[in-house]
Amino acid sequence: MSHVAAIGIDAGSTTCKLVAVDRDGAIIAWLLEPTEPRVEIQVRRMLDALRAEIRIETAVPAIATGYGRKLIKQATRNLTEITCHARGVFRDLGRAGTLIDIGGQDSKVIQIGEDGRPVDFMMNDKCAAGTGRFLEYTAARLGVPIEALGKRALSVSSEEPISSTCTVFAESEIISLIARGAEPDAILRGLHRSLVGRVVSMARSVGIVPPVMLSGGVARNEAVRTMIAEATGEDVIVPRQPQLMGAYGAALLGSAA
Amino acid sequence: MTGREALPHYVESTRLQHFVNYEVVGKSALRVQRWRDQWKLATRRPRPDSPLSPPLRCVAYMKEIMSRHYLEGRYAAGVRKVAWVTSGAPTEPLQALGYFLVYPENHAALCGVRRKAQSIAEEAEHAGWSRDICSYARTDIGSMLSGKTPAGRLPRPDVLVCCTNICQTVLHWYRVLADYFGCPLVLIDTPFLFHEAHEHEVAYVKRQIEDMICVAEEIAGKSLHEKRFQDVMANARRGAELWLEILNRSQHRPAPMTAFDGFIHMGPIVDMRGEAVVVAYYERMLAELDERIDRGIGAIKNERYRVLWDNLPIWFKIGDLSKWLAERGVNVVASTYTYAWGELAPMIDPDHPLDSMARVYLHPILNRSTGHKLESMKRMVDEFELDGVILHSDRSCKPYSLGQIDQRDRLVKKLGVPALLLEADHNDPRDYAEEQGSNRLEAFVETMEARA
Numbered sequence: 001m002s003h004v005a006a007i008g009i010d011a012g013s014t015t016c017k018l019v020a021v022d023r024d025g026a027i028i029a030w031l032l033e034p035t036e037p038r039v040e041i042q043v044r045r046m047l048d049a050l051r052a053e054i055r056i057e058t059a060v061p062a063i064a065t066g067y068g069r070k071l072i073k074q075a076t077r078n079l080t081e082i083t084c085h086a087r088g089v090f091r092d093l094g095r096a097g098t099l100i101d102i103g104g105q106d107s108k109v110i111q112i113g114e115d116g117r118p119v120d121f122m123m124n125d126k127c128a129a130g131t132g133r134f135l136e137y138t139a140a141r142l143g144v145p146i147e148a149l150g151k152r153a154l155s156v157s158s159e160e161p162i163s164s165t166c167t168v169f170a171e172s173e174i175i176s177l178i179a180r181g182a183e184p185d186a187i188l189r190g191l192h193r194s195l196v197g198r199v200v201s202m203a204r205s206v207g208i209v210p211p212v213m214l215s216g217g218v219a220r221n222e223a224v225r226t227m228i229a230e231a232t233g234e235d236v237i238v239p240r241q242p243q244l245m246g247a248y249g250a251a252l253l254g255s256a257a
Numbered sequence: 258m259t260g261r262e263a264l265p266h267y268v269e270s271t272r273l274q275h276f277v278n279y280e281v282v283g284k285s286a287l288r289v290q291r292w293r294d295q296w297k298l299a300t301r302r303p304r305p306d307s308p309l310s311p312p313l314r315c316v317a318y319m320k321e322i323m324s325r326h327y328l329e330g331r332y333a334a335g336v337r338k339v340a341w342v343t344s345g346a347p348t349e350p351l352q353a354l355g356y357f358l359v360y361p362e363n364h365a366a367l368c369g370v371r372r373k374a375q376s377i378a379e380e381a382e383h384a385g386w387s388r389d390i391c392s393y394a395r396t397d398i399g400s401m402l403s404g405k406t407p408a409g410r411l412p413r414p415d416v417l418v419c420c421t422n423i424c425q426t427v428l429h430w431y432r433v434l435a436d437y438f439g440c441p442l443v444l445i446d447t448p449f450l451f452h453e454a455h456e457h458e459v460a461y462v463k464r465q466i467e468d469m470i471c472v473a474e475e476i477a478g479k480s481l482h483e484k485r486f487q488d489v490m491a492n493a494r495r496g497a498e499l500w501l502e503i504l505n506r507s508q509h510r511p512a513p514m515t516a517f518d519g520f521i522h523m524g525p526i527v528d529m530r531g532e533a534v535v536v537a538y539y540e541r542m543l544a545e546l547d548e549r550i551d552r553g554i555g556a557i558k559n560e561r562y563r564v565l566w567d568n569l570p571i572w573f574k575i576g577d578l579s580k581w582l583a584e585r586g587v588n589v590v591a592s593t594y595t596y597a598w599g600e601l602a603p604m605i606d607p608d609h610p611l612d613s614m615a616r617v618y619l620h621p622i623l624n625r626s627t628g629h630k631l632e633s634m635k636r637m638v639d640e641f642e643l644d645g646v647i648l649h650s651d652r653s654c655k656p657y658s659l660g661q662i663d664q665r666d667r668l669v670k671k672l673g674v675p676a677l678l679l680e681a682d683h684n685d686p687r688d689y690a691e692e693q694g695s696n697r698l699e700a701f702v703e704t705m706e707a708r709a
Contacts, residue, residue, distance in 0.1 A: 080696060080700040080703055083700065083704075118704055118707060120676075121704065122678075123700075205662060207666070
């Protein structure tokens with residue numbers, strides 16, 4: 001087995017990810033779990049689990065990112081998700097362009113330069129509009145599991161427009177729509193459209209340089225991918241494991257690979 | 258509603274109270290306090306763990322001057338005529354007529370720095386004022402209704418002077434004040450400048466200043482003395498010139514002061530423009546900055562990145578932000594906000610006081626186009642050799658925040674400078690999300706690091 005050169009820890013608001021890379025920057029092992037309330041204890045346990053799987057020397061650098069990054073005592077350094085996602089995605093896809101990272105708590109648009117470094121970025125404002133939480137929260141009202149959201153939204157051609165981008169007000173809109181007998185999948189489609197509209201307008205304010213790339217958990221949602229492609233008129237490229245890109249980028253920055 | 262009875266905390270003082278409490282006891286106590294502060298500053302051991310250099314020594318004088326001003330405010334009502342004025346009001350004739358001036362905006366900022374603004378603003382909100390109104394207005398209206406103020410007590414105004422060259426909120430805010438206090442309101446309307454001012458616009462503002470002088474003379478019961486007026490104008494010009502020189506000293510590497518220092522040290526030019534004490538204070542400050550430059554002392558110990566701040570400060574965060582940025586080697590060396598009180602100095606002409614005042618008060622940055630602000634920012638990026646720009650998107654100050662998305666975009670695309678839009682509010686902590694704010698700031702610092 002290859003030698004572990006660095007570990008990336010992404011303590012996100014929804015999921016916690018660990019990635020170990022070798023000297024060449026290839027992923028040797030990874031772990032992903034829903035974030036627990038005490039993320040520092042969780043990371044310690046996950047590191048033990050990773051050690052049980054592969055041999056990790058004590059001096060291996062560990063870079064933490066994500067909202068819980070400052071709590072990770074094992075980290076040798078911590079960096080924001082902007083830098084880490086840009087690095088991870090650039091390494092994985094090898095392209096400069098516009099990266100949209102939709103995470104659980106925030107979404108960001110990062111312009112990646114030719115050398116893989118972030119040139120400019122924009123994050124959603126202080127509310128949950130345009131984040132994974134928007135879909136998670138509103139979908140819960142419809143009783144649909146997160147994994148099925150995208151498929152269900154694409155399964156219908158009709159769409160119920162959701163005018164509010166505010167998560168709380170959108171939920172009220174859903175209640176009214178359900179009360180009027182609207183089709184749940186058409187509501188879901190409208191919810192996706194609302195989220196995508198918000199994110200794409202943020203991307204436009206930074207300026208869309210093709211290709212459009214997606215990372216973060218929401219990138220696994222096919223309706224979001226399809227609608228972003230429709231709204232931007234650009235091809236949307238997604239890494240094989242979009243959720244791991246923050247931890248992967250952190251590990252790469254630790255190993256300087 | 259109008260009602261002296263509704264605002265019982267506004268009390269008048271006697272000349273004896275003013276003399277004893279302010280002239281004799283107050284001034285002496287503040288002088289002793291200044292000596293103590295100077296001694297502390299001189300004997301304090303340097304803190305090796307602090308990312309900031311020790312504070313400027315002159316801060317002890319500034320504290321004395323500003324405290325003296327607010328202390329006199331406690332005893333001014335009934336002894337001196339009092340005018341409440343907006344920060345962009347043409348105050349020089351009022352100074353020359355002997356008015357005591359209260360700047361509600363500066364008072365609100367004081368509440369913000371002392372972290373009292375939210376509880377005071379809530380007094381206004383409980384009385385029905387909307388959360389969407391400027392937090393300065395809410396803080397001052399809350400203070401007026403409740404009497405709460407970290408300044409002890411403010412004097413009741415005899416006249417209100419409101420100039421619309423900074424925003425339109427002041428128009429409505431001062432009408433409210435006039436209604437509560439039942440005193441005359443002088444409104445000075447300044448046409449918005451898309452380019453340079455036209456002569457008819459200058460004439461229009463000049464005539465309003467003349468009208469203001471008539472009202473102020475009548476209330477003061479005396480005429481404006483021409484020589485005294487020219488002296489005030491000369492002090493105003495010299496004070497503004499010195500302030501501009503002070504700010505431009507930060508073009509040196511390392512910069513001898515930060516914009517956060519500027520936010521604090523701008524108190525005298527805002528509150529006491531036209532007074533000789535302001536000139537004396539800024540001469541002292543400039544000399545100390547030159548001494549720092551000669552000795553190669555920077556305001557922060559490890560200046561790696563030099564940054565511009567756009568918009569008002571986040572008053573309740575300035576200490577934390579200053580330290581947080583300094584720890585990362587970021588020195589905010591310039592700000593469009595502090596510049597506003599210096600950049601018009603060349604326009605002030607004591608020999609043509611009214612004409613030049615009309616011109617000066619037409620040209621504040623907030624009364625000019627967003628393109629003008631962008632050009633100013635570009636020039637500052639060049640002159641101060643800046644690595645980045647933080648644009649504080651201030652929920653309360655719409656005129657300042659308008660156009661920032663485009664300005665940010667141009668700075669990034671045309672100048673290749675990283676620029677961050679930071680959402681907050683100048684006085685209301687409820688409009689600042691700590692976690693998201695610091696996350697954006699960290700990402701901004703990393704973007705500058707990546708370019709270095």
